[in-house]
Amino acid sequence: MSEQALSHLKVVELCNLVSGPYCTKLMADLGAEVVKIEPPGIGDEARKKGPFVGDMGNPELSGLFLHLNTSKLGITLDVTTATGREILEKLLAQADIFVEDTPPGIAEKQGLTYEYVEALNPRLVMTSITPFGKTGPYRDYKAYELNSHHAGGEGFLLPIHSSEPDREPVKVSDIVGDSICGLTACLATLTAAYFATATGIGQHIDVSKQDVLMTLVQNHVCTYANLGEVHDRLRKGFLTVLPMACRDGYIMMTIVTDREWQSLVECMGNPEWAQDERFASWAGRHWWAGTEINPRISEWVSQYTKDELFHRLQAAGVAAVPVMTSEDLAKSPQLKERGFFAEIAHPEAGSLRYPTVSYQFSETPWRGSPAPLLGQHNELIYCERLGYSRQELTKLATAGII
Amino acid sequence: MSSAPFQGIRVADFTWLWAGAYATGLLAMLGAEVIKIESMNRVDQTRTMTFTIGKAFKGVEESPVFNTINLNKLSVKLNLKQPRAVELARRIVQISDVAAENMRPGAMEQLGLGYDVLREIKPDIIMLSSSAFGARGPFRTYGGYAPNFTCASGLANLTGYSDDIPNPMTGSTDLMAAISGAFAIVAALNYKQRTGKGQHIDVSSVESQSSLAGNALMDYLINGRVRNREGNRDQIMAPHNCYRCRGEQKWVSIAVSTPGEWDAFCTVLGNPEWTNEERFSDAYKRWENQDEMDRLVTEWTLNYTHYEITDTMQKAGVAAMPSLSNEEIVHDPHFKHRGMSTTVEHPVMGKQVIFEVPWRYSKTPVKVQKASPIMGESNDYVFGELLGLSGEEIARLVDDKVIF
Numbered sequence: 001m002s003e004q005a006l007s008h009l010k011v012v013e014l015c016n017l018v019s020g021p022y023c024t025k026l027m028a029d030l031g032a033e034v035v036k037i038e039p040p041g042i043g044d045e046a047r048k049k050g051p052f053v054g055d056m057g058n059p060e061l062s063g064l065f066l067h068l069n070t071s072k073l074g075i076t077l078d079v080t081t082a083t084g085r086e087i088l089e090k091l092l093a094q095a096d097i098f099v100e101d102t103p104p105g106i107a108e109k110q111g112l113t114y115e116y117v118e119a120l121n122p123r124l125v126m127t128s129i130t131p132f133g134k135t136g137p138y139r140d141y142k143a144y145e146l147n148s149h150h151a152g153g154e155g156f157l158l159p160i161h162s163s164e165p166d167r168e169p170v171k172v173s174d175i176v177g178d179s180i181c182g183l184t185a186c187l188a189t190l191t192a193a194y195f196a197t198a199t200g201i202g203q204h205i206d207v208s209k210q211d212v213l214m215t216l217v218q219n220h221v222c223t224y225a226n227l228g229e230v231h232d233r234l235r236k237g238f239l240t241v242l243p244m245a246c247r248d249g250y251i252m253m254t255i256v257t258d259r260e261w262q263s264l265v266e267c268m269g270n271p272e273w274a275q276d277e278r279f280a281s282w283a284g285r286h287w288w289a290g291t292e293i294n295p296r297i298s299e300w301v302s303q304y305t306k307d308e309l310f311h312r313l314q315a316a317g318v319a320a321v322p323v324m325t326s327e328d329l330a331k332s333p334q335l336k337e338r339g340f341f342a343e344i345a346h347p348e349a350g351s352l353r354y355p356t357v358s359y360q361f362s363e364t365p366w367r368g369s370p371a372p373l374l375g376q377h378n379e380l381i382y383c384e385r386l387g388y389s390r391q392e393l394t395k396l397a398t399a400g401i402i
Numbered sequence: 403m404s405s406a407p408f409q410g411i412r413v414a415d416f417t418w419l420w421a422g423a424y425a426t427g428l429l430a431m432l433g434a435e436v437i438k439i440e441s442m443n444r445v446d447q448t449r450t451m452t453f454t455i456g457k458a459f460k461g462v463e464e465s466p467v468f469n470t471i472n473l474n475k476l477s478v479k480l481n482l483k484q485p486r487a488v489e490l491a492r493r494i495v496q497i498s499d500v501a502a503e504n505m506r507p508g509a510m511e512q513l514g515l516g517y518d519v520l521r522e523i524k525p526d527i528i529m530l531s532s533s534a535f536g537a538r539g540p541f542r543t544y545g546g547y548a549p550n551f552t553c554a555s556g557l558a559n560l561t562g563y564s565d566d567i568p569n570p571m572t573g574s575t576d577l578m579a580a581i582s583g584a585f586a587i588v589a590a591l592n593y594k595q596r597t598g599k600g601q602h603i604d605v606s607s608v609e610s611q612s613s614l615a616g617n618a619l620m621d622y623l624i625n626g627r628v629r630n631r632e633g634n635r636d637q638i639m640a641p642h643n644c645y646r647c648r649g650e651q652k653w654v655s656i657a658v659s660t661p662g663e664w665d666a667f668c669t670v671l672g673n674p675e676w677t678n679e680e681r682f683s684d685a686y687k688r689w690e691n692q693d694e695m696d697r698l699v700t701e702w703t704l705n706y707t708h709y710e711i712t713d714t715m716q717k718a719g720v721a722a723m724p725s726l727s728n729e730e731i732v733h734d735p736h737f738k739h740r741g742m743s744t745t746v747e748h749p750v751m752g753k754q755v756i757f758e759v760p761w762r763y764s765k766t767p768v769k770v771q772k773a774s775p776i777m778g779e780s781n782d783y784v785f786g787e788l789l790g791l792s793g794e795e796i797a798r799l800v801d802d803k804v805i806f
Binding site: 003005006008009022026030049050051052053054055063064066067068114132133135136137138140141142143144146147148149150151152153154155156157158161162163164167168169170171172173174175176179180183184185186187188190191192193194195197198199201202203204205206207208210211212214215216217218219220221222223224225226227230241242243245250251252253254256282283314317319320321322323324325326327328329330333334335337338340341352353354355356357358359360361362363364 | 405407408428432452457458466467470517535536538539540541542543544545546547549550551552553554555556557558559560561562563566567568569570571572573574577578579581582583584585586588589590591592593595596597599600601602603604605606607608609610611612613614615616617618619620621622623624625627628629630631632633634636637639642643644645646653655656657659712716719720721722723724725726727728729731732735736737739740742743751754755756757759760761762763764765766
């Protein structure tokens with residue numbers, strides 16, 4: 001079995017739901033050993049959230065949990081107990097990376113600070129992922145993904161790209177916001193791990209989800225700061241490029257260069273209206289998009305299917321791409337060729353296909369294994385690694401420590 | 403002064419636009435020496451216009467958007483249509499640890515700069531190739547811009563209102579792809595640090611987005627269900643939306659999850675009659691009747707500013723945050739405290755506001771050292787000092803439009 005990119009890294013995870021678990025999943029799938037700590041009995045909150053296999057609300061059948069926790073070892077541990085804390089210390093002493101997402105105030109009260117961790121293991125990289133970071137006026141604010149997303153600034157802008165912008169700001173759907181926070185935290189962490197390997201110096205990484213999400217719209221923010229331009233979400237003219245309805249869904253076309261415009265016109269059969277001189281330049285097309293151009297293109301588009309338009313227009317050099325649904329993606333010949341979906345067998349959920357990642361390594365390919373059952377690796381970690389006997393293990397469980 | 407994490411790492415940067423350039427931009431901000439290879443023949447489009455914000459710039463050194471994406475980088479001019487330029491590019495790769503490009507699949511190979519060639523020159527090179535759909539597969543030659551790829555990735559279908567069209571989103575998706583690219587390079591750097599081996603990384607920016615929407619994909623893969631747009635809705639939480647507040651285009655997001663939070667929420671509202679009605683009396687009913695509940699909540703929120711509501715809700719333990727505009731972000735007290743945004747001095751544009759990396763290191767605090775480069779500003783340093791060309795040789799190459 002070939003070595004993986006991160007086989008040398010040992011990670012301890014004390015996280016819940018999406019961002020933290022996704023961060024360590026990315027490392028686990030590249031070979032890092034990730035020990036995921038879950039509260040005894042209930043486990044990660046994600047286990048309670050769907051979609052469930054067969055729509056059965058079973059903590060071992062949560063699609064969300066199964067996806068976010070592939071390739072990890074799972075143990076149960078109550079770190080708020082004195083004994084639990086001792087065990088955590090043993091794990092951290094041997095680890096390279098520790099990822100945690102405890103709310104800052106609670107972490108402080110529990111003594112789960114970087115100072116504490118550094119004393120145990122100065123080589124360790126500790127990554128804390130919280131909605132607003134470890135310091136600042138909003139530090140102790142509560143935020144679910146909805147709030148983080150809107151505090152990040154993108155929600156306010158998104159309605160610009162809808163038919164009717166004068167309505168509530170809308171979030172990017174699904175777990176996208178929380179996932180990108182996890183990915184960014186992982187980038188920060190692996191960078192620090194590289195440095196720690198080279199120098200023996202670990203450190204603390206303070207990741208504020210709001211910071212990450214704002215970075216994604218940094219150009220809008222900087223445009224205001226540098227040019228004083230407020231992006232008024234009602235000023236629709238600023239970018240009227242919307243998906244258009246075709247026969248079986250939607251397609252999105254972006255015509256920027258004159259050559260792309262010409263190609264589109266040819267595809268449409270060189271209609272009379274398109275020969276208008278006003279549309280010959282980008283500025284002209286931008287100006288007349290809403291009133292003259294888009295409605296006519298729309299009409300043409302509505303006659304064809306997503307697939308027809310996609311391949312025909314792309315062949316002609318026009319940037320046209322259908323709006324894909326999750327079904328389209330699951331059936332996509334492109335994703336199939338790329339091996340984007342991988343089949344993983346899980347002891348209770350059975351054999352399922354999972355989305356993987358966007359990067360293909362030539363030497364160290366992605367390789368996922370099933371998410372852990374609750375406490376699945378207690379014996380491995382406590383008995384084999386930390387030297388507890390089976391009897392002690394049972395006692396720890398009865399005492400509620402694990 | 404503590405070292406930046408990637409001090410000593412050199413990147414031969416063939417990228418452009420956002421998805422490629424910000425990936426290497428992140429490495430530059432983390433201390434790597436990133437040599438951006440540009441040409442008057444093929445100007446990075448971000449220098450001249452930005453599709454996302456609908457702006458064109460007066461000159462190639464006057465793009466604030468280019469500036470935010472390419473901080474800390476060096477720049478050389480090389481007209482890769484010329485064989486001597488390709489030779490020089492190869493020599494830059496020879497002294498680099500990483501090469502990165504986001505041209506159309508096959509383009510680098512055609513130029514004589516494909517991974518197979520570069521590996522001959524530098525066996526342990528880490529090369530990132532980033533493209534829309536990836537370097538292989540039936541769609542690999544297909545092109546577009548950020549909004550197209552948001553549609554291809556599945557994100558557009560999932561974003562927006564339930565009664566409206568798919569939302570192609572903003573340029574944020576390009577930066578998501580860039581972060582994926584940077585991550586992949588850093589993972590490879592870790593592997594190389596341990597084994598001495600480089601490798602080729604093929605990134606699809608469309609898949610970078612798709613992989614973030616894991617939940618919707620799982621619902622289809624497990625249950626055959628296609629999820630569509632749900633606005634701000636959650637699977638079970640209610641209230642869970644953005645509400646109009648006092649003022650022009652002012653909104654606050656509120657999310658209530660537990661019974662405790664619901665009680666606190668009602669208290670903040672002053673326990674109006676409607677909160678006692680049976681149709682809002684448990685979490686299931688609240689979710690079912692959330693349209694009507696949202697209308698009632700708005701009657702209250704309209705009387706206060708979004709910051710006021712955030713303050714009182716948070717004090718009561720309820721998750722609320724304003725939906726910040728770009729202007730509000732700049733003036734927000736927490737944003738200012740975090741110090742994520744600073745300024746750099748740009749030789750042509752003067753003082754420019756930019757963003758640092760979106761996290762804080764305790765021991766290696768990275769700070770942007772310089773603005774994005776003027777095209778070719780590092781010609782003498784790279785060709786003269788690093789590659790050992792004489793002044794005359796460089797001048798000749800300029801005349802011959804090799805350095806161009």
